[in-house]
Amino acid sequence: MSKPTRAADSPFMVNLEEGKTYYWCSCGLSKTQPLCDGSHKDSSFTPVKYDALKNKKQIMCGCKQTKKPPYCDGSHNTWT
Numbered sequence: 001m002s003k004p005t006r007a008a009d010s011p012f013m014v015n016l017e018e019g020k021t022y023y024w025c026s027c028g029l030s031k032t033q034p035l036c037d038g039s040h041k042d043s044s045f046t047p048v049k050y051d052a053l054k055n056k057k058q059i060m061c062g063c064k065q066t067k068k069p070p071y072c073d074g075s076h077n078t079w080t
Contacts, residue, residue: 002044004028008062011072016052023047024060024070034060034070 005028012034016022023036027045030037036047048069052058061069063076 004045004064006063006065007033009076011059011062011076014058014060016050016054016056016058018052018054020052022050022052022070024050026064026069028064034062 004026007025007028007030014022014034024034024047025032025036025040026048027040027043029039031039040047050070058070059072061072061075065075066073067075
């Protein structure tokens with residue numbers, strides 16, 4: 001599997017709406033970061049489904065190296 005494109009040097013804060021389904025971009029090419037816009041088409045990447053159980057702000061990974069997608073785990077601090 002190829003390495004994703006680093007979309008950002010820091011995580012994204014996303015306002016989630018209860019009952020809505022979101023898809024986190026795993027390839028790093030989406031123009032609607034951190035959410036998927038279909039830019040992964042014809043690649044080995046697949047977006048990560050996230051169902052919002054309540055209205056809240058969520059920190060989502062921007063560097064695409066997290067070990068806990070779609071959440072930020074601090075990997076942006078160590079990616080070379």
